[in-house]
Amino acid sequence: MEVFQPKKEVLSKEGFLGFSHPGKEFRFDRVRLISELLALGHSKITQSIAELVATEVEKEISRCKIEFLSLELVSELVAFQLHELGLVRLKNSPVLHAAQNENNPFPEKDESLNPDLLAVMALQKESVQMAPEKAPLKSVRIVPEFGEEGTQYLLQHVLLANGQNAVRETVQECFLRVARCVAEGEARYQPISVLQEIEDKFYAMMARGEFLPEISVLQNAGKPGSILISSFSFSVDNSIDSVFETMKEAAFVHQNGGMCSFNFSQLYPKENGLSPQGFLNIYHSVTSSFFNKHPVSAAFLPVDHPDIVELVKAVSQKHSTNLRLTVGLQDSFFQELNRDGPWPLVHSQSGKPVKMTKARDLLAVFVDAILSGAKLDFVFMDKFNSLNPVASFGSYQTVGVEGDVPLLHHEAVPCGAINLSKFVLEGQFSWDALAETLFLGIRFMDNILEVASYPRPEFKNTASAFRKISLGLAGFADVFSGLDIPYDSQEAVDLASQIMSFVQRKSQEASVRLASHRGVFQKFTDSWYVHHGLKRRHSLITNLFCTDALASIWGCTPGLEAQVPMASLQGQLALQAAVEEHVEGLVYKKILFDESTKPEDLVFALLQAHRYGLRHLCFAKQETQKWFVRSIKKIVDDQMGFSKEYSYFDVPEDGTY
Template identity: 30%
Template sequence: MKLSDNAKITLAKRYLMKDAGGGILETPEQMLKRVAANIAHVDCLYYGKSEEETQKIESSFFEVMNNLEFLPNSPTLMNAGREFQQLSACFVLPIEDSIESIFETLKHMALVQKTGGGTGFAFDRLRPAGDFVKSTFGVASGPISFLKIYDSGTEAVKQGGSRRGASMGTLPYDHPDIVDFVTCKESDLDITNFNISVTVSDSFMEKVRGDDPDPDYYLVNPRTKNPHIDPETGNLKRMNARGLFQLILERAWRNGEPGIIFIDRMNEFNPTPHLGKYETSNPCGEQPLLPYEACCLGSINLGLMVNSKIQVDWDRLRKVVHTAVHFEDNVIDASQYAIPQITKMHQGNRKIGIGVMGWHDMLVRLGFCYDSIKALKLAEKVMSFINQEAKKKSVELALKRGVFPNFKDSIYDTGKEEDRVRNATRTTIAPTGTISIIAGASSGIEPYFSIAFARKNVLGGIDLLEVNPLFMEIAKRDGFYSMELEKRIVESGSVQNDKQVPEEIQNIFKNALEIDYTWHVRHQAAFQKYTDNAVSKTINLPFNASLKELDEAIKLSWKSGCKGITVYRNCSRASQVLNIGIPGKDESLKTPIIPKINGTTKKNCPECG
């Protein structure tokens, strides 16, 4: 494996097997052999392949991982062939409106998270604070109180000794406690293990945009399923859609939360509506799931899918997609789940999520600017190809292994041979945090956050400084590299307006904060068009971005077909994972003064000027 120093650190810290004293017991290649052997054995164990055939399959699995063309989600790399053998990344656990259910789900959360899984929760069914509790003749404490309990539980469970748990908490726009939910992460120190998102309907967005002349709507008590009666006034409680949307904007502007999930859009593409509706997603929003569902993910390194003729290598990409689908279908059978309900749902729908990383790397190798129509057209072409090939391979597997057990009455139950798939979903765009570090690839479909940056505290307190290796390669190849140039990039994180860097190179190496937010949203929409599940994408904005820009970004994402959106204004939190330049170089980057909404205490971010 061609690994960077940061990749080696990441593997040693999180992935490689260790003895009781923390000594490393395997090399990266041995890790991949462990994983490949474990996943390939499924062909022999369940599908009648001979030892010789299984060995060939194992070799193909090892090859795509060793070449860094494809990597599965972290739990597979960590756990395959080991004690836990829990290999999926994403889970959704249901919470019913009772103390018994709330704390039973809390236990299930702990069991899932200790093996490396991320969990999503819809707090939709919990009665609002102050509501009547018949069994005790008391009053309910409301969903936010239990969200905080779940957050504390997540803090206490370290996933497999490798990574801290992560969760998603959602509440619908018409829940009586929605205002308290939107504002519950007032400080960076509040509810630190949860991402939160508001689930909104199309009718809500129509009211926000003014398409519906009545901007108000009733809040609904989930206990009674009727409009909520305000306990103070005795009146039916109504909410102004534009007012709530403005509050969401202000909170997201301050610290990036809450995000928004377009729940009707997600359910429009639910492959098994006969089993229920989507209510929430996994922690990063890319995987809508039914209660007790899971999904195993894996990502293809697009930066390696460019041939010597500076063209997309479609044959190589096809081969990797087919291998990845086979691999992930095997993962479902190889995995041991924390509770039987998850086993039943995941094996019943057999959802997998093949995604991508290295998208900006591919664009650079082709000479395309991220903020260009050419890039958007290629995004659609590449993801359409991946989606089609993934479905073809799933149909091929179904001929040999059978369709997924819950196939009847699904959207694929059409009577057409080309719809008889093995997997209810095949594609997902994940954020690829640590596996993109291992692969030396740009993360997911994101533009480069910076040409040089520090990842803060990602490995138990270790900071990783990264200088874009592709830029360094091109600078040395084209003869404009110098130590002085590298020093300037490390300090600024940018190559824009650097006279030593050719203009065409500056253009293809714009970073996330130098690309207008509309291009961020349009890239998300382009990939979403051909993705079964959803797309994880952060709409990164500079420190001085306005509320109007956030407003327009969210409305554009809904209008253009995205299933959700997360916006983040740089330096809007006292601590963030990715930081431009040298750690500690400017203390104000660590503790920025956040300007008030009304602008009375405006202070410019050092990065933005």
């Protein structure tokens, strides 16, 4: 069999990829295919993309056991892979060759991407078959059974009521409503007859207590135009347009049952314009006028913002119980802590220091706020943003309202969790059953992205571009108890790491499987997954968000929390670090302390969390105890070495300290 050599002209009327004599056959040459793809001059076809396409084409050829190839077959295989990556659109003919376009057989896509890259994939690929038509299943519905606390929570917060606030649906009807709504997300990819089967699977998974979506889905699924995602992110700058547009969008989110998380890093210091506290004052005034209360909200502020102390003290006040503040800590902040150095507070626009303080003084303020009961948590910025798979579109701007989901500007991520306690059977952990639930749960959340409504087009565009989902877990401590493993032990740490590693691996496999039917996320070619050859449906999957509400329904422990406090601070941090190693996003773990906890314990926990390389740290006190900033500053100094009193002062004009 003749093996044709490529002509010098990469693109010609005679053939694709330089092969002349259409109709002749040849053997596959991976190196040459990569070279010719790069020579196409497509701005998005990088070395990594070319290698990925060649690998997928080679897999398909190997799968079909084809030794000799026709030009038409290679053209179709390559075109299909480029289409799958969102770089071209398939023409009416399944065979794309150079004669269709004498300049470029694979023109670049325009910037207005399709809502989904692979809506037609199942019709094009031989290995993926559409499900056959079948009659709807007439299955016997499982009756959900929850404990008294779970039933009460559903009655008070979830089940639909009539105009007189009388409950008008059962738990079973609620789950049927949710399953039916979410199953409609299959309509683009499956025959209508299959939707009933998927609905039954979704319902059974919830009724068995194995999986539940976040509360907003349970409350709003099936209501026209209702929001199914709880947290929406906004980055606010100092322009009047930005401030009042954000106010309007946030009010609409609250009106529809959502919550808002704001990034204030671009707001000016209070001396130069609208400060973070000034924004919150206006925001609370506006929203409380419409909703008769302060809506649950969150704010993010870096530790080098001039108003950081003012905002931390504000969230320490009793009237700020509906506001959570996340402080972004850089590695350089911990360096200054270690050497007791000065810490610059910089102007958001000029980037120049406007005030100086001591890093240890700031740490003392943080510890005092935590001990006073403030909703204050921390993100370790360098580690946090180093794991952003789509960093080319910007760094993470904030986290969810519970401090638990990493978010870009104008982003909202659907959340759902698995109840691990359901997979301990007769002293054994059921890995196979967990794997099945993982796949179905990820499919459930992918469907939420299809059926969800958004308050603004920007949120929908971001969701379509990155298709992030947040898969959480609850019941770790119940698993330990069911297997007779002490919570505060190395054995528990090892098992938690093993479970999370399994969840991460199987979740990624599920996302790849979904991508083979439904397509990769739109911005896949600009993500780091290209370099790893992982054709995923979602840019983010595993993210252990706050599952307190879902755990109340299930009657299990939320997330990584213990059944009976208190585990040691060291043990709690070690457990979080072991799990976070296998998580793509954040791990929401409340580091619990009680009235016996001393300030130096919290200082130790914060420093140890940074040493462990954690991305997120959240404290939760059990009982109130008042400490004073001045005494805490002395404790911080005692923990880290002697320091003189060091307060704010203006930066000298010469820029020296």
